[in-house]
Amino acid sequence: MDALINRIRGIARDLLREGKVDVVIGFEEGTIPFHSRPCFVRSPDEADRLIWNSFCENNLATYVVKRNERMGIVAKGCDTRALLELIKERQVIRDQIYIIGVPCEGMIDRVRVEAELRNRSIQTVEVREGTFLIMGKDFEKELEIKEFLYPSCQVCTRKNPVIYDELAGEEVEESVGETYPDIESFEGFSDEKRWQYFSEEMSRCIRCYACRNACPLCYCTECFVDASNPQWIGKSIDESDTALFHIMRAFHLAGRCVDCGACERACPLGIDIRKLNRKLSKDVLALFNYKAGISLDEVAPLATYRPDDSEAFILEP
Amino acid sequence: MKAKIIRKKDISGFLDRLIQAYRVYAPVMQNGYFLFKTIKSGSEASLNYHNTKMSPKDILFPQSEVLFRYQLDKRGVEIDAPAQDERDLVIFGIRPCDVRGIQALDKVFSKNPKDPYFEERRNRTVIVGLGCKENHNGCFCTAVGGGPCADDGSDLFLIDIGDEYLIRVISDKGEVFLKGEDLPDAETQKIAFAAVVAEKAQDALRPCVEVQGSEDILTQRFNDPVWDVISEKCIGCGVCTYLCPTCHCFDICDEAVNKEGKGIRIWDSCQYPLFTRQASGPNPRDTVGKRMRQRIMHKFVYFPDEQGMLGCTGCGRCVIECPVNLDIREVLNILLRTGAAR
Numbered sequence A: 001m002d003a004l005i006n007r008i009r010g011i012a013r014d015l016l017r018e019g020k021v022d023v024v025i026g027f028e029e030g031t032i033p034f035h036s037r038p039c040f041v042r043s044p045d046e047a048d049r050l051i052w053n054s055f056c057e058n059n060l061a062t063y064v065v066k067r068n069e070r071m072g073i074v075a076k077g078c079d080t081r082a083l084l085e086l087i088k089e090r091q092v093i094r095d096q097i098y099i100i101g102v103p104c105e106g107m108i109d110r111v112r113v114e115a116e117l118r119n120r121s122i123q124t125v126e127v128r129e130g131t132f133l134i135m136g137k138d139f140e141k142e143l144e145i146k147e148f149l150y151p152s153c154q155v156c157t158r159k160n161p162v163i164y165d166e167l168a169g170e171e172v173e174e175s176v177g178e179t180y181p182d183i184e185s186f187e188g189f190s191d192e193k194r195w196q197y198f199s200e201e202m203s204r205c206i207r208c209y210a211c212r213n214a215c216p217l218c219y220c221t222e223c224f225v226d227a228s229n230p231q232w233i234g235k236s237i238d239e240s241d242t243a244l245f246h247i248m249r250a251f252h253l254a255g256r257c258v259d260c261g262a263c264e265r266a267c268p269l270g271i272d273i274r275k276l277n278r279k280l281s282k283d284v285l286a287l288f289n290y291k292a293g294i295s296l297d298e299v300a301p302l303a304t305y306r307p308d309d310s311e312a313f314i315l316e317p
Numbered sequence B: 001m002k003a004k005i006i007r008k009k010d011i012s013g014f015l016d017r018l019i020q021a022y023r024v025y026a027p028v029m030q031n032g033y034f035l036f037k038t039i040k041s042g043s044e045a046s047l048n049y050h051n052t053k054m055s056p057k058d059i060l061f062p063q064s065e066v067l068f069r070y071q072l073d074k075r076g077v078e079i080d081a082p083a084q085d086e087r088d089l090v091i092f093g094i095r096p097c098d099v100r101g102i103q104a105l106d107k108v109f110s111k112n113p114k115d116p117y118f119e120e121r122r123n124r125t126v127i128v129g130l131g132c133k134e135n136h137n138g139c140f141c142t143a144v145g146g147g148p149c150a151d152d153g154s155d156l157f158l159i160d161i162g163d164e165y166l167i168r169v170i171s172d173k174g175e176v177f178l179k180g181e182d183l184p185d186a187e188t189q190k191i192a193f194a195a196v197v198a199e200k201a202q203d204a205l206r207p208c209v210e211v212q213g214s215e216d217i218l219t220q221r222f223n224d225p226v227w228d229v230i231s232e233k234c235i236g237c238g239v240c241t242y243l244c245p246t247c248h249c250f251d252i253c254d255e256a257v258n259k260e261g262k263g264i265r266i267w268d269s270c271q272y273p274l275f276t277r278q279a280s281g282p283n284p285r286d287t288v289g290k291r292m293r294q295r296i297m298h299k300f301v302y303f304p305d306e307q308g309m310l311g312c313t314g315c316g317r318c319v320i321e322c323p324v325n326l327d328i329r330e331v332l333n334i335l336l337r338t339g340a341a342r
Helices: A002-017 A043-048 A077-088 A110-117 A181-187 A190-202 A210-214 A238-251 A264-267 A275-288 B007-022 B096-109 B116-123 B172-178 B188-204 B214-220 B226-233 B238-241 B288-307 B316-321 B328-337
Strands: A023-029 A036-042 A071-075 A095-102 A123-127 A130-136 A138-145 B002-007 B022-030 B034-039 B064-073 B076-080 B087-095 B125-129 B156-160 B166-169 B250-257 B259-269
Touching: A002 A023, A002 A043, A002 A071, A002 A095, A023 A043, A036 A043, A036 B226, A043 B125, A071 A077, A077 A095, A110 A123, A110 A130, A110 A138, A110 B034, A138 B156, A181 A275, A190 A275, A210 A264, A238 A275, B002 B007, B002 B188, B007 B022, B007 B087, B007 B166, B022 B259, B064 B214, B087 B096, B096 B116, B096 B125, B096 B288, B116 B125, B125 B172, B156 B172, B156 B188, B166 B172, B166 B188, B226 B288, B226 B328, B238 B316, B288 B328, B316 B328
Parallel strands: A023 A071, A071 A095, B022 B087, B087 B125, B125 B156
Antiparallel strands: A023 A036, A123 A130, A130 A138, B002 B166, B022 B034, B064 B076, B064 B259, B156 B166, B250 B259
C-alpha cells in the first residue's frame, strides 16, 4: 500500500510541477476512523497529503463536472467508469482530465462494521494484509476485509480502471462476468412483497439528497425536485413524493448508472437505493446489451434509436 | 437536589407503566442504528446506545407537519386545525447534547412570536435525559459549553452507576412525573458516586476547539476566501442540517387537490441552493462556500447574538455522517486558529 501511495504522490507532484494540471483531486486522511475523504491538491509540496487505503469510498468523478480547471484525478475502477460516462455525455472534456488510475480491491463498509461492534467506540483502525484491526478503549477485533466490503464492491466487475492516463499500481484480478443474483431473487417476489420492501426502504428517506449529490451522474443544473415553477413534486416526506423522487432518479440513471454505490454510502439512513438502479442496469444489459461506463465508443442506448431496438418492455411490460 | 434509584432491569417495566399514560419516545434499534421512536412496549427501548442517527428534534418539530387543512365550497373556505395527540409526551433516554438542542429550539419557537404547534407539544413534554459514560468519535460537547452528564434542560436525568441508574430530579415537572412511582431515594454514597461518573466522563472528553471569542473572528473573516477552500469537497446535501439537533429552518408549502388542500411546514436547509434563490432568479448564496459559511455563522455568531447560546451542541452527527467527512471541529479550528492572516 505504501508503494501505491508513493506512486500516487509522485504522479501528482510531477503533474503539478510540470504545470500539466491545476489541481489533483484525490483522497486524504479523514478525521475519524474508517474515513478517508476527498481533497484538492494545488501545489507540488502538498502532494504528500494524498493517501490510498480501504476507506476511499467517495466517487471523485462527482467533482469534475462544471469545473474549468485542468484536473488530475485519482480514480478507482468505478470512478473511471463514471468519468467515462461523463466524457461520453460531454460533461467533461477528455483532455481536461489526467486520470491516475488505481486498481481497487474494494472499500470497507463502515456502517456494517459499526453494527458488528454494536456500542463500542472505535478509536483506531489499522488495515493489514486481508484483514483490518479495530482498537477501542478496552477491546481489539480483527476482521476480514472480504467479509466487510460495501455491497457494490462485492459485485464489482471492474476493479481496475477502464480508462486512465497512468496506472498507479499493479492490476488486480477481476471477478468474472456480470451477475445480478440479488436482483434475480428480488424479481421472484410477488408485486406486493416488492412494493412493501420498496415502501419500507423509502419511508426512512429524509430527502437530504445526499444520494443525488454524491452521484457522479446526477449533474443536472436543476434537479426536477428543486424546480419550483412548475413544481413537479411535493417537498414533504409524504411517501408518494419520496417514492417519486427515487423512482424518477432511478429512471434518469437507467443505462448510465455505473453501480459505484456512492449513493448508498452517502445515505445516512442506510436505504437500499441501489436496488432500483441495479434492476434497470440488468434490464438495459438484457435489452440493449449495454453496460454503462465500459467503452467510449458504444453509444448509450437511451441516447440513440435503432429500428431493431427491443420493444418487449412496451408490448409486454 | 433529590435523587432516586432505579435498577436497570426495572427500566422496561417502568416504561411499560409510562406507556399507559404517555406517548413515550425512546431509542430503538432498527436497521442497524438507533432512532427515537414511539414505543408500544418497554422492551423495545434500549439505553445501551451512543446516540441516535437522527436527533430527536423531530418529536417537537416534525420534518413534515400539517398546519391546517382547507376546503372550498359554495359558502367559502373552511379551515380545520390538525387533531392533537391527547397524551402527554415523554422523551426517554435523550442525551445531554440533544437536550441542549431542544433548549435551542425553545429559544426559537417559544419566544415571541410563539409557535403554537411547537409550544403545545413542548409544554406537554417530559424530558428524561441520560448521561454519557463514554464519548463517540464525533463528540465534542465539552468544547461548546455542554458536557456528557450536563443535566440542565432535563426534567429527570439518569446516570449509569453500574446495575442501577441514579435519577436526578431536576425540575418540578420531573418531580410530579415520578409521583406515582415507588422508587427508593438515593443514598448519599450513590449520589457521590454518580458525581464521580459524571466528572470522569467530562474529563475524558477534552475540548477539541476553543470557541471563546469566535464571534469576532468569524465576523472578521466573513469575506475571507478560506470559506471556498474549506468547502471545496462539500457536495451540498442536507445531511448536516437535517441530522442537527438545533437546525430549525423550515419552509411552508401548500398541497392541494381540486377543492381540498393543506398547509404543510417542512424542514428546509441552508445548504440547498433553493433556500435563498429569489423568485426573479438571482441567488445571494450561490456557492457551497457561501452556504457553508451561513451554517457556521448561524451556529457560532448569529444564534449566540440573538438567543444567547451557541447553535451547536457538539453532538457530532454532522461529523460522523457527512458523506465527505467535512468535520465542523476542523473547520472551526482552521477559521479560529489560523487567524485572518490567511
